[in-house]
Amino acid sequence: MKESNTIAVLGLWHLGLVTAVGLSELGFSVIGFDKDKEKITKLNSAEATIFEPKLAEYLKKNIKNKRLIFTSSLADLQKTNIFYLTFDTPLNDKDEVDLSGIFAIIRKLKNYLPNNALVIVSSQIPLGTTEKIKTIFNTKEKNIEIAYIPEN
Numbered sequence: 001m002k003e004s005n006t007i008a009v010l011g012l013w014h015l016g017l018v019t020a021v022g023l024s025e026l027g028f029s030v031i032g033f034d035k036d037k038e039k040i041t042k043l044n045s046a047e048a049t050i051f052e053p054k055l056a057e058y059l060k061k062n063i064k065n066k067r068l069i070f071t072s073s074l075a076d077l078q079k080t081n082i083f084y085l086t087f088d089t090p091l092n093d094k095d096e097v098d099l100s101g102i103f104a105i106i107r108k109l110k111n112y113l114p115n116n117a118l119v120i121v122s123s124q125i126p127l128g129t130t131e132k133i134k135t136i137f138n139t140k141e142k143n144i145e146i147a148y149i150p151e152n
Helices: 014-025 037-044 055-064 074-079 100-112 129-137
Strands: 006-010 029-033 068-071 082-085 118-121 145-148
Touching (some): 014 029, 029 074, 129 145
Parallel strands (some): 006 029, 006 082, 082 118, 118 145
8 A cells, every 4th residue: 555644534434524623734735525514614714513522613723724625526535545444334214324325435446546545444234244345446457454443
């Protein structure tokens, strides 16, 4: 895997936004992705969309220091080979997981992953989902490494 000091964080709900801001505070360049364009506009204006102690302060600081940007375009993620998946995992009224949105983005993201990229999954997903993600990403042309770090 080529060396990169840029990390893409996909899914900017609570876990993703805290992860993106925290990684940028540690000195990494971070590109946060979310399909919600209104959220991206607010975040690029240094407006925190959730509350966590010191989050707004670190958000502003790292945007100002150009270590943190946000986008709703997967094409903007081509600058990195480390991808941190932090998508919210919605449940229906029967408490069944709906992974369709996550898989839809993963199928699109596949087109932007370089060979030997590292994909870190931290979303709360059912047992076996990481293997399905690996199957989507890995092709004859690319070898994608997958790591799973449970959110909690």
